[in-house]
Amino acid sequence: MVNACKAFNTYRFFSGKEKKDIIFKISKILENNKENLVALAMKETFLPKERLEGELSRTVFQLRSYAEAAESGHHLGLRIDFSDNKAQDTRKMMIPIGPIAVFGSANFPFAYSTAGGDTACALAAGCSVVVKAHPGHPLTGLAVANCIQEALPANNKNIFQYISNTDNDVSEKLVKHPNTAAVAFTGSLAAGRLFYNWAASRNVPIPVFAEMSSINPVFLLPNKLNADVNLLCNKLTDSLTQSAGQFCTNPGLIIGIDSPSLHEFVMEMTKRLDKMNGQAMLNAGILKNYQTASQKALNTDGVKQLTTKHPESNSDGFPILATVKAKDFIKSPILMREVFGMYSLIIKAKDNEELLQLSSLLEGQLTCSIWATEADIKNNKDLINILREKCGRFIFNGVPTGVRVALSMQHGGPYPATTDSRFTAVGADGISRFCRPLCFQNWPDEFLPSELQNNNPLNLYRIINNVGAVH
Amino acid sequence: MVNACKAFNTYRFFSGKEKKDIIFKISKILENNKENLVALAMKETFLPKERLEGELSRTVFQLRSYAEAAESGHHLGLRIDFSDNKAQDTRKMMIPIGPIAVFGSANFPFAYSTAGGDTACALAAGCSVVVKAHPGHPLTGLAVANCIQEALPANNKNIFQYISNTDNDVSEKLVKHPNTAAVAFTGSLAAGRLFYNWAASRNVPIPVFAEMSSINPVFLLPNKLNADVNLLCNKLTDSLTQSAGQFCTNPGLIIGIDSPSLHEFVMEMTKRLDKMNGQAMLNAGILKNYQTASQKALNTDGVKQLTTKHPESNSDGFPILATVKAKDFIKSPILMREVFGMYSLIIKAKDNEELLQLSSLLEGQLTCSIWATEADIKNNKDLINILREKCGRFIFNGVPTGVRVALSMQHGGPYPATTDSRFTAVGADGISRFCRPLCFQNWPDEFLPSELQNNNPLNLYRIINNVGAVH
Numbered sequence: 001m002v003n004a005c006k007a008f009n010t011y012r013f014f015s016g017k018e019k020k021d022i023i024f025k026i027s028k029i030l031e032n033n034k035e036n037l038v039a040l041a042m043k044e045t046f047l048p049k050e051r052l053e054g055e056l057s058r059t060v061f062q063l064r065s066y067a068e069a070a071e072s073g074h075h076l077g078l079r080i081d082f083s084d085n086k087a088q089d090t091r092k093m094m095i096p097i098g099p100i101a102v103f104g105s106a107n108f109p110f111a112y113s114t115a116g117g118d119t120a121c122a123l124a125a126g127c128s129v130v131v132k133a134h135p136g137h138p139l140t141g142l143a144v145a146n147c148i149q150e151a152l153p154a155n156n157k158n159i160f161q162y163i164s165n166t167d168n169d170v171s172e173k174l175v176k177h178p179n180t181a182a183v184a185f186t187g188s189l190a191a192g193r194l195f196y197n198w199a200a201s202r203n204v205p206i207p208v209f210a211e212m213s214s215i216n217p218v219f220l221l222p223n224k225l226n227a228d229v230n231l232l233c234n235k236l237t238d239s240l241t242q243s244a245g246q247f248c249t250n251p252g253l254i255i256g257i258d259s260p261s262l263h264e265f266v267m268e269m270t271k272r273l274d275k276m277n278g279q280a281m282l283n284a285g286i287l288k289n290y291q292t293a294s295q296k297a298l299n300t301d302g303v304k305q306l307t308t309k310h311p312e313s314n315s316d317g318f319p320i321l322a323t324v325k326a327k328d329f330i331k332s333p334i335l336m337r338e339v340f341g342m343y344s345l346i347i348k349a350k351d352n353e354e355l356l357q358l359s360s361l362l363e364g365q366l367t368c369s370i371w372a373t374e375a376d377i378k379n380n381k382d383l384i385n386i387l388r389e390k391c392g393r394f395i396f397n398g399v400p401t402g403v404r405v406a407l408s409m410q411h412g413g414p415y416p417a418t419t420d421s422r423f424t425a426v427g428a429d430g431i432s433r434f435c436r437p438l439c440f441q442n443w444p445d446e447f448l449p450s451e452l453q454n455n456n457p458l459n460l461y462r463i464i465n466n467v468g469a470v471h
Numbered sequence: 472m473v474n475a476c477k478a479f480n481t482y483r484f485f486s487g488k489e490k491k492d493i494i495f496k497i498s499k500i501l502e503n504n505k506e507n508l509v510a511l512a513m514k515e516t517f518l519p520k521e522r523l524e525g526e527l528s529r530t531v532f533q534l535r536s537y538a539e540a541a542e543s544g545h546h547l548g549l550r551i552d553f554s555d556n557k558a559q560d561t562r563k564m565m566i567p568i569g570p571i572a573v574f575g576s577a578n579f580p581f582a583y584s585t586a587g588g589d590t591a592c593a594l595a596a597g598c599s600v601v602v603k604a605h606p607g608h609p610l611t612g613l614a615v616a617n618c619i620q621e622a623l624p625a626n627n628k629n630i631f632q633y634i635s636n637t638d639n640d641v642s643e644k645l646v647k648h649p650n651t652a653a654v655a656f657t658g659s660l661a662a663g664r665l666f667y668n669w670a671a672s673r674n675v676p677i678p679v680f681a682e683m684s685s686i687n688p689v690f691l692l693p694n695k696l697n698a699d700v701n702l703l704c705n706k707l708t709d710s711l712t713q714s715a716g717q718f719c720t721n722p723g724l725i726i727g728i729d730s731p732s733l734h735e736f737v738m739e740m741t742k743r744l745d746k747m748n749g750q751a752m753l754n755a756g757i758l759k760n761y762q763t764a765s766q767k768a769l770n771t772d773g774v775k776q777l778t779t780k781h782p783e784s785n786s787d788g789f790p791i792l793a794t795v796k797a798k799d800f801i802k803s804p805i806l807m808r809e810v811f812g813m814y815s816l817i818i819k820a821k822d823n824e825e826l827l828q829l830s831s832l833l834e835g836q837l838t839c840s841i842w843a844t845e846a847d848i849k850n851n852k853d854l855i856n857i858l859r860e861k862c863g864r865f866i867f868n869g870v871p872t873g874v875r876v877a878l879s880m881q882h883g884g885p886y887p888a889t890t891d892s893r894f895t896a897v898g899a900d901g902i903s904r905f906c907r908p909l910c911f912q913n914w915p916d917e918f919l920p921s922e923l924q925n926n927n928p929l930n931l932y933r934i935i936n937n938v939g940a941v942h
Contacts, residue, residue, distance in 0.1 A: 009856070013856075068937075072937070074934065074939075077900075079877075079878045079879035079900070080879055081875070081877040081878065081879040081880075087875040087877065088866075088869055088873075088875065090864075090875055090877055090879040090880055091879055092878075092879040092880070092881055092900075095859070097892070097893075098860075196671070196676065197671070200667070200668070200671035200676075204835075204885075204886045204887075205667065205671075205886060205890065207891075207893070364675075374915065374918075377915075377918055385480070385484075388566065388909060389569075391909070392907075392908065392909065392910060393561075393909075393910040393911075393912055394909060394910065394911055394912065394914075395559075395912040395913060396911070396912065396913045396914040396915070396918075397913060398559055398912060398913050402559075404552070404558040404559065404561055406550075406552040406558065406561055407550045407552065407563075407934060407937055408550035408551055408552040408561040408562055408563040408910060409552075409561055409563070409910060410563050410908045410909060410910035412908075414675075414907075415675045415676060416675075419676065420678075421568070421907045422568075422678070422906070422907045422908070424908065429548075429550070429563075429908070435893070436863075436885075436892045436893045437863065437881045437883075437893070437895065437900070438859060438862070438863065438864075438865060438881060439863060439864040439865065439879060439880060439881035440864075440865050440867070441864055441865065441866040441867065441869060442866060442867045442868060442869050443865075443867040444845065444848075444867070447845075447848055447867075461939050463545065463878060466539075466543070466878055468545075468932050468939075468941075470939075
């Protein structure tokens with residue numbers, strides 16, 4: 001972190017264009033090493049080749065998208081108020097906050113790890129980065145880190161560092177190091193909260209962006225369910241079982257009012273899932289956690305397993321569907337905890353009142369989804385208003401998996417989905433996580449950063465005297 | 472907070488125009504009650520009439536400025552990406568986060584208290600507000616609260632609540648209440664950090680925006696000092712002694728390289744301060760703290776008092792100027808602590824190296840100021856680069872007091888100036904403290920918030936497919 005701090009003191013003055021060029025170069029080197037990287041990740045994670053190839057492409061796309069954003073400057077929040085009779089000239093822009101400690105995820109060895117969204121955003125912001133190797137894919141991480149190193153300027157390799165030591169006390173040291181300015185983390189609620197607590201206990205507290213736990217409730221409203229049982233079954237079965245259910249946006253909760261259509265849906269989905277083969281999970285520890293957590297959920301009062309296989313009957317992960325009445329769900333907070341894998345719980349509410357009651361008890365989520373006709377929307381305004389408060393992304397007639405990399409994306413949500421619902425981990429707005437505003441008061445034009453100079457040499461969008469414009 | 476939560480569930484859907492109208496109405500009722508409010512505040516704070524009248528006008532201006540912003544929607548961060556072959560339609564906007572607990576300051580009974588910047592920003596964001604009375608001016612607070620109540624819709628008075636009980640355990644209950652979504656606080660480092668710790672220890676942690684401790688270093692660079700001793704003396708003496716020095720932006724540290732000009736400056740400023748009368752401080756507790764804290768600083772190794780009066784020789788606060796060599800300052804962390812009142816410490820560095828060394832050891836500040844000629848700027852690039860990292864507002868040839876209410880203002884800075892350097896407490900960008908993004912995926916146009924509808928009925932600035940525009 002001391003070296004990261006030195007590197008930061010050079011890198012923070014790189015122009016948007018210079019940052020863009022470096023990040024693009026990283027993306028190209030990753031592409032050139034695709035075969036080797038995918039082969040390594042296949043060995044370490046058991047994810048299939050096609051999935052990993054897609055993920056690497058996504059990673060390249062993310063890097064390029066945030067590189068473009070570094071140059072276009074949407075994240076700079078440029079504001080200028082000229083001096084007037086009473087007030088001094090003030091001009092504000094976002095500046096990078098400092099060296100960032102990044103802890104990647106198990107399930108995305110590329111897109112949310114060493115060269116993933118957090119690293120890309122931090123580099124685009126102008127921050128140096130220290131990534132700790134993930135114990136699930138340390139060699140993939142190292143190979144990616146070497147690609148990043150190759151892209152960095154010869155005299156400033158410490159802009160990015162990779163720590164191969166996966167011990168827990170390395171994490172604690174990184175989070176508590178006085179030079180660390182912020183932490184980005186993707187993983188479990190327990191670990192994320194621990195990191196948050198470390199950061200909050202520092203002499204100088206720092207922000208922690210931890211993406212942790214979400215069960216992504218999907219509401220099937222009556223008219224839509226009556227009309228489209230088969231469509232819903234297709235969509236939700238696919239969404240649940242992709243990549244062995246190892247997505248943070250996995251639909252872990254499906255909710256409807258008890259009815260013949262819901263019964264039909266449940267039977268049909270159970271049938272489809274029972275026909276499916278198991279899938280290798282990321283590693284033995286994650287399989288074991290899946291088996292333990294799903295068994296614990298199934299043992300909870302009122303929960304009935306619908307699929308037939310016993311959670312521990314296989315060395316692969318396989319789909320598990322269960323059901324519970326709303327009144328029993330409400331009594332058991334454990335059913336709110338994420339079961340990481342192909343597990344989903346169908347909640348049957350007896351009426352609208354129970355639906356509203358259980359909805360208002362839901363914890364924060366990355367996503368909430370509703371399947372509805374227009375009539376359903378009009379009949380369920382209260383439900384919709386409750387769900388808006390619960391999530392970062394609110395989906396209409398769609399499944400939660402599939403996170404678009406776009407400026408309009410919000411991948412984040414109220415706790416425990418993340419530790420900070422005000423920021424996103426996907427899309428170029430994620431760059432803002434690693435910035436803070438600095439106001440220049442009364443500086444001579446030539447000594448201002450070019451982003452704030454009178455003639456707007458970079459042609460950026462700026463709000464001047466409260467009016468937005470590109471001059 | 473339960474009532475604040477109910478009120479929030481109505482108020483959060485108010486349009487920008489509706490929020491603006493309410494906040495404007497508050498400002499008008501405050502203006503109409505000016506005489507009474509100022510009279511009450513004079514009794515409770517000993518601040519002079521003219522100062523309080525100015526502060527009330529500022530409060531009214533803040534309310535109107537943030538009300539305008541609520542309608543203009545700069546804080547909404549609107550982003551739309553249309554669906555394409557691969558991706559769903561996604562649209563994002565800022566929504567209010569929930570009921571806000573506000574703890575006002577001792578030194579600004581209007582502008583940073585009951586109807587102050589935090590309340591105005593929270594209301595502009597669409598949040599309900601609970602203000603706890605400040606023990607220094609509970610009756611002024613109550614009178615202001617009644618003005619706010621008068622402005623609120625008859626059926627929704629709980630949008631704003633005032634708690635007259637000033638006990639500490641009320642603060643703890645408010646910060647820890649499950650319905651509290653964020654905390655805004657202005658006051659001491661000790662109290663701010665306590666509030667932060669309470670919030671971080673919650674089952675669901677919440678953001679705390681605490682503006683706490685800043686000594687606002689002012690650097691006098693050699694050429695400027697040689698040229699303008701008298702100007703610097705005038706400006707800094709005025710800045711230090713306004714309102715008995717009871718400003719968060721008070722210049723508590725003045726730094727230069729030892730030279731005949733610095734000596735002349737020190738002698739001249741000492742002479743002027745010694746001629747001044749004392750001023751009544753806000754209350755007996757604040758006077759006592761000023762006397763204790765300044766005495767403690769004066770007792771520190773190497774610190775020499777320049778003015779003649781003994782800190783405890785008077786029932787008013789009076790100006791104290793002291794000096795210390797850079798090498799002694801560096802050894803005593805206590806000299807980094809704010810002394811709230813007309814106290815300033817002049818640090819003499821023996822050379823440029825010492826200047827850089829002490830600068831890099833400074834804690835986070837609301838402001839850093841430098842007085843410099845163009846030659847000084849060119850000769851002090853390293854210093855300038857260090858100071859950029861230390862503060863929220865970086866002032867050229869000006870004093871730190873006087874905080875412009877404008878979109879380009881940053882009133883905030885690295886810890887311990889605030890608990891969150893990413894947000895401002897002054898200017899309409901302060902509204903963002905009380906918002907979080909929500910992404911709508913694939914919703915039919917008619918059911919989207921009007922801010923995100925295709926035809927842009929409110930004519931707001933939006934970034935569409937990565938291009939900013941008003942349509």
